[in-house]
Amino acid sequence: MKPMNERLVHMPRSGIREIMDVVEAMSADVTRLEVGQPHFPTPDHITRAAFDAAQNGFTRYTPNHGLAEVRASIATKISHDYPALEPTADNLVLTVGGVYALALVVIAFVRPGHRIMIPDPGWPNYTLQAITANATPLYYPLHQENRFRPDIAELERLVTSDTDLLVVNSPSNPTGTVLNVDDLEALLRFAHDHDLRVVSDEVYDKVVYEGEHVPLASLDTEGRVITVNSFSKTYSMTGWRLGYLLADPRTCQELTKLSEALISCPSSVSQKAAEAAITGPQDSVADMVDYYRGNRDLAVRTLADGGARFVTPHGSFYVFIDIDGTGLDSSRFARALLEAERVAVAPGRTFGPSGSSFIRASFCTSRHEVERGVAGIVRFLTSLRSHPDRRPARGVDHRS
Numbered sequence: 001m002k003p004m005n006e007r008l009v010h011m012p013r014s015g016i017r018e019i020m021d022v023v024e025a026m027s028a029d030v031t032r033l034e035v036g037q038p039h040f041p042t043p044d045h046i047t048r049a050a051f052d053a054a055q056n057g058f059t060r061y062t063p064n065h066g067l068a069e070v071r072a073s074i075a076t077k078i079s080h081d082y083p084a085l086e087p088t089a090d091n092l093v094l095t096v097g098g099v100y101a102l103a104l105v106v107i108a109f110v111r112p113g114h115r116i117m118i119p120d121p122g123w124p125n126y127t128l129q130a131i132t133a134n135a136t137p138l139y140y141p142l143h144q145e146n147r148f149r150p151d152i153a154e155l156e157r158l159v160t161s162d163t164d165l166l167v168v169n170s171p172s173n174p175t176g177t178v179l180n181v182d183d184l185e186a187l188l189r190f191a192h193d194h195d196l197r198v199v200s201d202e203v204y205d206k207v208v209y210e211g212e213h214v215p216l217a218s219l220d221t222e223g224r225v226i227t228v229n230s231f232s233k234t235y236s237m238t239g240w241r242l243g244y245l246l247a248d249p250r251t252c253q254e255l256t257k258l259s260e261a262l263i264s265c266p267s268s269v270s271q272k273a274a275e276a277a278i279t280g281p282q283d284s285v286a287d288m289v290d291y292y293r294g295n296r297d298l299a300v301r302t303l304a305d306g307g308a309r310f311v312t313p314h315g316s317f318y319v320f321i322d323i324d325g326t327g328l329d330s331s332r333f334a335r336a337l338l339e340a341e342r343v344a345v346a347p348g349r350t351f352g353p354s355g356s357s358f359i360r361a362s363f364c365t366s367r368h369e370v371e372r373g374v375a376g377i378v379r380f381l382t383s384l385r386s387h388p389d390r391r392p393a394r395g396v397d398h399r400s
């Protein structure tokens, strides 16, 4: 038999999913800080709208790019939240979560064998998508000393003539960094100078504790930026699998063709749920973000009191914790922490080559879990630093 495509065979798995699988095979009583799964149920009025839609016959295929009335509602909400952007329904393609919107952009704009600039550390799926599209990831480092902000001089050193796409993610997963206008303008100038398309992953735009979220597209005078967003995090709708991308109408038309090839259309009832989310009361969003802020404050206080090194996240719901000096790389640390404290975190290496000496803890779960989990991390870090002999044998991260 002919073999499977080599690219797939050699593609690594997301380290977040790997640790989730380990946890799920364990008995209960694990504190789960490994995944960005909001603790709240989807607000009631959203679930009810989907239920009503299903009962009223919204159970059929929809247009490839989504229902016109849902795209129009999203366009109105974007204009309200970010007056510098004034999209219409023609600027939107509805997608199966933000992840599929990103995949569409990567497939459409990165030519086979060409490069895609990915933040390091950055969400692992960017790398997986680059591999899927037969492209080469080109990581641009974000340094802890620089609060994980991009240094344009470094990007300049790395960029090549066959680089097609630049990925920007603010607020960031995994670092919680929120880029300011200066950072964003510098990235846009860089993209202009090298004629790069830019995809701006803004799925955490509403989860900001300090500063404000500035949509990259609001600074873009050239139509370079394609924005990706999602209902998953803002409305606690991860399982509904609905997101969207915002681009010029021509790009939307081309990506709509691609959607027919890959998914035909997103789920009809999820689109109706998203419409209710966008047009309905927004207080649950503010309430959830307030709760995450309380979790963040608790997590950073506990980490700081325990002598851990980290940068306080200003957005999203993750803290990227430095484990350098423990003698363990991130995968071994995550496994050993799970064993010693029954606390699950994501190994930093899955977020890129620079992540080997970090772990990522998510704080969108319950206050109690955050309290218990972060205390366990601090205890474990302290025990490794004060008793180096207790370190498990040194290992190598699962991705090289």
Ligand code: PLP
Residues within 6 Å of the ligand: 036, 096, 097, 098, 099, 100, 123, 169, 172, 173, 201, 203, 229, 230, 231, 232, 238, 242, 243
């Ligand atoms: N982008 C980032 C940075 C994320 O962290 C995630 C999910 O964790 C996504 C995109 C995609 O989320 P979804 O596909 O659920 O919309």
